[in-house]
Amino acid sequence: MNSAATSAPVTSAPITSAPITSAPTTSATKTLSAISCRRLSKVYGASETAVHALRGIDLDIPLGGLSMLVGPSGCGKTTLISVLAGILDKTAGDCVVLGQDMGNLSAPQKTRWRRDQVGFVFQSFHLMPTLTAVENAAIPLLIQGVGRSKALAGAAAMLNRVGLGHRLSSLPGELSGGQQQRVAIARALVHSPRLVVCDEPTSALDHETGQQIMLLLREVANEGDRALVVVTHDSRIFEYADLIAQMDDGRVTEIRQGIAAAAPGPL
Amino acid sequence: MYSVALKMLTGDRLKYFGLIAGIAFAAMLIVQQASILVGLTRQTGAFIRDTAQADLWVMDPQVRFSQDQVPLRSTVLQRVRGTDGVDWAVPLYQGFNRGHMPDGTSFTLILVGIDDATMIGAPPQMELGKFADLRRDKAIFIDGDTAATKLMMKRGGGRAIRLGDRFTINDQEVVATGAYRGRESFFWEPVIYTTYSRALTLSSSDHNTMSFVLVKIRPGQDIRAVQKNLVDRTGLKVLTNDQFIDVTADYILKATGILVNFGLAVILGVVIGSLVAGQTFYNFTLDNLRHYGALKAMGVSDGTLARMVWLQAGTVAVLGYGIGVGMGSIIGWGLRAGGLAFSMPWQIPAFAFASIISVCALAAWLSLRRVFKLEPAVVFRG
Numbered sequence: 001m002n003s004a005a006t007s008a009p010v011t012s013a014p015i016t017s018a019p020i021t022s023a024p025t026t027s028a029t030k031t032l033s034a035i036s037c038r039r040l041s042k043v044y045g046a047s048e049t050a051v052h053a054l055r056g057i058d059l060d061i062p063l064g065g066l067s068m069l070v071g072p073s074g075c076g077k078t079t080l081i082s083v084l085a086g087i088l089d090k091t092a093g094d095c096v097v098l099g100q101d102m103g104n105l106s107a108p109q110k111t112r113w114r115r116d117q118v119g120f121v122f123q124s125f126h127l128m129p130t131l132t133a134v135e136n137a138a139i140p141l142l143i144q145g146v147g148r149s150k151a152l153a154g155a156a157a158m159l160n161r162v163g164l165g166h167r168l169s170s171l172p173g174e175l176s177g178g179q180q181q182r183v184a185i186a187r188a189l190v191h192s193p194r195l196v197v198c199d200e201p202t203s204a205l206d207h208e209t210g211q212q213i214m215l216l217l218r219e220v221a222n223e224g225d226r227a228l229v230v231v232t233h234d235s236r237i238f239e240y241a242d243l244i245a246q247m248d249d250g251r252v253t254e255i256r257q258g259i260a261a262a263a264p265g266p267l
Numbered sequence: 268m269y270s271v272a273l274k275m276l277t278g279d280r281l282k283y284f285g286l287i288a289g290i291a292f293a294a295m296l297i298v299q300q301a302s303i304l305v306g307l308t309r310q311t312g313a314f315i316r317d318t319a320q321a322d323l324w325v326m327d328p329q330v331r332f333s334q335d336q337v338p339l340r341s342t343v344l345q346r347v348r349g350t351d352g353v354d355w356a357v358p359l360y361q362g363f364n365r366g367h368m369p370d371g372t373s374f375t376l377i378l379v380g381i382d383d384a385t386m387i388g389a390p391p392q393m394e395l396g397k398f399a400d401l402r403r404d405k406a407i408f409i410d411g412d413t414a415a416t417k418l419m420m421k422r423g424g425g426r427a428i429r430l431g432d433r434f435t436i437n438d439q440e441v442v443a444t445g446a447y448r449g450r451e452s453f454f455w456e457p458v459i460y461t462t463y464s465r466a467l468t469l470s471s472s473d474h475n476t477m478s479f480v481l482v483k484i485r486p487g488q489d490i491r492a493v494q495k496n497l498v499d500r501t502g503l504k505v506l507t508n509d510q511f512i513d514v515t516a517d518y519i520l521k522a523t524g525i526l527v528n529f530g531l532a533v534i535l536g537v538v539i540g541s542l543v544a545g546q547t548f549y550n551f552t553l554d555n556l557r558h559y560g561a562l563k564a565m566g567v568s569d570g571t572l573a574r575m576v577w578l579q580a581g582t583v584a585v586l587g588y589g590i591g592v593g594m595g596s597i598i599g600w601g602l603r604a605g606g607l608a609f610s611m612p613w614q615i616p617a618f619a620f621a622s623i624i625s626v627c628a629l630a631a632w633l634s635l636r637r638v639f640k641l642e643p644a645v646v647f648r649g
């Protein structure tokens with residue numbers, strides 16, 4: 001529960017979004033950053049109906065911490081996290097994630113990259129209703145081609161880890177929202193990805209349950225060698241962040257250290 | 268991931284059974300209608316098959332089907348017998364006549380007169396009595412299987428004609444001396460056998476008439492060559508058994524509109540069945556689209572997604588097909604027990620299988636287009 005050890009890399013992240021004219025080369029940032037974006041932009045559609053969702057994002061997110069993307073509705077949080085997770089193509093700029101320049105990957109390469117490197121947590125859980133908790137949690141391993149019994153064993157261990165060891169064979173419909181999100185978190189972690197992206201992981205949950213989910217994510221972040229990126233506009237959970245990137249109208253307007261990073265100690 | 272695909276399919280019992288039921292319904296519809304059509308087609312050839320102990324049928328060129336009545340001149344027989352390649356030839360009488368049962372019930376019958384000496388043209392099997400009984404005085408054979416319905420005395424007799432009963436054909440007395448077992452015929456009228464000479468006496472027509480000449484070719488002769496010899500020599504129509512069966516089926520199915528009606532029913536079965544089966548499967552995939560989106564985001568390749576959808580389509584297709592054909596067969600069995608035409612050669616289930624598989628493949632392919640087009644980024648929306 002102590003985040004002091006994980007806060008170290010934060011110091012190497014830029015404190016503000018002031019443009020870095022001579023951006024560090026990607027090879028230099030590779031070892032330090034989980035994510036490094038320069039002048040990243042995303043435009044939906046074309047000509048008159050075009051929506052400039054991202055207008056030149058400069059952002060560095062370190063490995064080994066919990067970062068939050070926050071800002072008003074429509075400011076581009078989901079768009080940014082989608083590009084970072086490799087499920088949406090950028091329009092321009094540079095985006096290096098876990099040492100991989102996203103612009104260099106073909107679609108099938110991106111698919112494989114996601115399979116091995118990314119864990120997803122969704123606002124609406126996205127669990128398969130006809131699969132049990134342990135089967136849902138095993139999906140990333142099954143996608144990687146791990147044998148069924150081995151995958152289920154791994155998933156069971158992970159469910160145990162998130163406190164659901166006693167509900168392995170429950171169907172999602174038999175679980176509470178918080179429990180479903182725990183299954184989703186187990187699924188996001190089961191294949192040990194180095195990037196975990198969570199879009200509004202608490203907004204479908206009541207405050208109390210949301211706090212518990214954030215505690216769990218905080219624990220995961222403390223484990224080290226991976227980056228958690230959480231999109232939220234729930235200011236009550238900001239305290240769990242090591243780093244908070246404030247966004248507005250497609251730009252990162254401010255980057256500040258979170259309470260978790262600034263005030264180490266038991267949460 | 269295949270276990271996941273199957274669980275997606277079977278997890279929702281209601282949808283799963285709905286899907287299989289839809290496909291089973293389609294398969295059943297196809298099998299049913301096609302089998303009835305084939306059954307009816309087969310029945311049109313019943314008389315020819317029952318009588319097919321020779322190789323060729325000689326008939327008037329105007330004859331369109333086996334029950335058509337265009338008499339031949341009696342001199343034809345000699346000409347046929349004198350033709351190259353002919354081993355033997357016998358006359359056959361066949362015609363609609365009017366009969367009266369002992370209680371006065373009037374009925375139409377198909378009278379068949381077979382060669383007195385050789386009995387060529389007799390039905391394949393006797394149920395009661397023996398073939399030689401036909402040579403007895405006033406003897407006729409009735410169809411043992413259909414007598415109960417087709418030879419029913421409705422005007423007070425209260426029962427069907429049975430062996431030993433006397434009734435009249437064109438006001439001349441006959442005696443039921445035997446019962447044969449024949450194929451189920453397309454024609455409703457009872458088929459009554461007697462000898463050729465007695466048939467001529469009984470038949471209403473006043474001059475000596477002969478409907479067909481049945482021809483056996485010499486061993487080792489080419490049937491086509493003999494057929495041509497006969498046509499050249501007599502100027503008549505000469506058909507093999509199979510040709511006559513085809514000509515008859517063709518004529519009856521078209522003339523009665525059966526071909527159009529049941530052909531349409533088969534097509535309808537395929538179309539409605541396809542729509543039902545295809546639509547249900549397509550909907551099933553659409554319902555799961557958000558899950559496919561999540562799987563895509565989590566790194567499932569398009570190839571794997573395709574195999575998952577194919578597996579689901581294949582599973583419901585095979586199960587639905589099996590159940591549908593099974594039910595179709597059981598219903599058909601009931602239909603046949605009830606005397607209705609139903610015949611299911613292996614081509615019908617094969618055709619149904621091909622149809623169902625193509626429909627499911629089409630539905631899977633259409634669904635997959637939606638799955639492929641899906642942006643994985645949708646997982647973060649809504």
Ligand SMILES: Nc1ncnc2c1ncn2[C@@H]1O[C@H](COP(=O)(O)OP(=O)(O)OP(=O)(O)O)[C@@H](O)[C@H]1O
Nearest residue numbers: 044045051053072073074075076077078079080233
């Ligand atoms: N597929 C799309 N096509 C066109 N425009 C889009 C699409 N997705 C998002 N946008 C637009 O891009 C902008 C940024 O959207 P995005 O979903 O990233 O915002 P957000 O910060 O996640 O908002 P919220 O807090 O409401 O989830 C919005 O103006 C949105 O309307």
Ligand SMILES: [Mg+2]
Nearest residue numbers: 077078079199
């Ligand atoms: Mg959003």
